[in-house]
Amino acid sequence: MQNNQQMKREAPNILITGTPGVGKSTLCQQLSEVTGLRWLEISKIAKDNNCLEEYDEVYQCPVLDEDKLLDGLEKVMCQGGNIVDYHGCEFFPERWFDVIFVLRTDNTTLYDRLVSRGYSGKKLEDNIDCEIFQTILEEAKASYKENIVHELNSRTPEELQANINRICLWLQEWFHDNQNI
Numbered sequence: 001m002q003n004n005q006q007m008k009r010e011a012p013n014i015l016i017t018g019t020p021g022v023g024k025s026t027l028c029q030q031l032s033e034v035t036g037l038r039w040l041e042i043s044k045i046a047k048d049n050n051c052l053e054e055y056d057e058v059y060q061c062p063v064l065d066e067d068k069l070l071d072g073l074e075k076v077m078c079q080g081g082n083i084v085d086y087h088g089c090e091f092f093p094e095r096w097f098d099v100i101f102v103l104r105t106d107n108t109t110l111y112d113r114l115v116s117r118g119y120s121g122k123k124l125e126d127n128i129d130c131e132i133f134q135t136i137l138e139e140a141k142a143s144y145k146e147n148i149v150h151e152l153n154s155r156t157p158e159e160l161q162a163n164i165n166r167i168c169l170w171l172q173e174w175f176h177d178n179q180n181i
């Protein structure tokens with residue numbers, strides 16, 4: 001059963017998540033072009049809007065000011081029609097999303113992609129562990145209704161295309177089911 005805020009959305013909100021390097025940006029960019037939905041690249045939005053608090057030396061990444069980020073996104077998320085791209089999902093309000101896709105790769109593929117991005121040491125190891133232990137998939141299943149969480153392989157260009165087709169199909173069904181709102 002949808003709540004009132006979801007009922008008002010003219011188009012759905014889609015969350016694309018997964019370990020860094022699984023292919024979120026690649027998929028979101030193409031999906032945004034094909035569907036006309038707005039691509040919200042959370043890491044970039046956080047940086048551009050001063051939502052990064054400090055630098056974590058151990059993990060070699062900035063710490064996110066989650067409250068500030070969420071407050072800034074509330075209006076656009078209530079409008080709907082967003083593809084949200086982030087390597088985490090538990091801190092977003094559950095009501096924001098109609099569907100969650102968790103991208104997955106094998107370890108060798110991910111290792112090669114992260115090394116060519118310049119990752120090394122603990123940062124590289126932690127991200128590979130994140131994929132091995134399917135941390136983001138478990139996080140998504142714990143944070144959202146399991147029937148809206150879908151796992152997609154994202155290892156090859158063929159799988160990328162298949163994922164775009166699958167999400168477009170999901171989108172068509174959403175518009176069909178929600179055409180009278």
Ligand SMILES: Nc1ncnc2c1ncn2[C@@H]1O[C@H](COP(=O)(O)OP(=O)(O)O)[C@@H](O)[C@H]1O
Pocket residue numbers: 018019020021022023024025026027113154155156157158159160
């Ligand atoms: N399905 C895919 N098949 C082959 N290479 C891919 C695929 N998806 C992404 N890549 C490549 O993997 C790298 C990481 O992709 P990116 O979209 O930046 O990941 P993320 O946004 O999850 O960090 C890029 O070099 C990209 O071209």
